[in-house]
Amino acid sequence: MARILAIDYGEKRCGVAVTDESKIIASGLTTVAAKELLVWLQEYVSKEEVELFIVGEPKRLHGEASEIEKVIRPFLEKLHKTFPDIPVKRMDERFTSKMAFDTMLASGISKKKRRDKALVDQISATIILQDYLYNL
Template sequence: MARILAIDYGSKRCGIAVTDESKIIASGLTTVNTKELLMWLKEYVAKEAVELFVVGEPKRLHGEASQTEALIQPFLESLQKSIPDIPIKRIDERFTSKMAFDTMIASGISKKKRRDKALVDQISATIILQDYLYNL
């Protein structure tokens, strides 16, 4: 069975989350430097069966695209060309960073670890993936 992989795309690094093979549980996997993301994804799908990429769609409060969307579009085009057999779905990612930070507080993660932006990105990717699974 194949997994679903979610990406919280950022200008410096991207959070990655993945489902279990049954597509029931979303778990944070890692954080990848944005410049290395495409190569990392190619290597990952060579080892693991992935049936879908879910990529966060950053929007402003009133629904218009954020500035980050201009960075995501070229990546999506490259991803589609490089791994054409895996479809891409977009999910509204408004408030995921805030939700990730709140989750860290609720989990009792120390202040020092909460400053780790990579961990926030990974948790944000997990929230994006959970949202997708919830709305299936």
């Protein structure tokens, strides 16, 4: 069975989360440098069947696109060209970084680990994926 993979895309690094094969549980997978993401995805897809990519859609409070969207658009074009048979959906990612930090705080993660932006990105991707699964 295929999985769903979510990406919290950033200029420097991208958080990645994935579902189990039954598409019930979303789990943080890793954080990848943005410039290496497509190569990493090619390697992952060669080993695991992925039926859908979910890419976070950053918006401002009033719903207009965030500044980083201009960086995400070229990535989306490359993603479509690299994986023409895997559809891509977007999910609103407003407040996911704040929610990720709050999750880390509530779970008792040390102050040093909470400063790890890669971990925040990975948890943010997991939240994006959980939101998608919840809204199915």
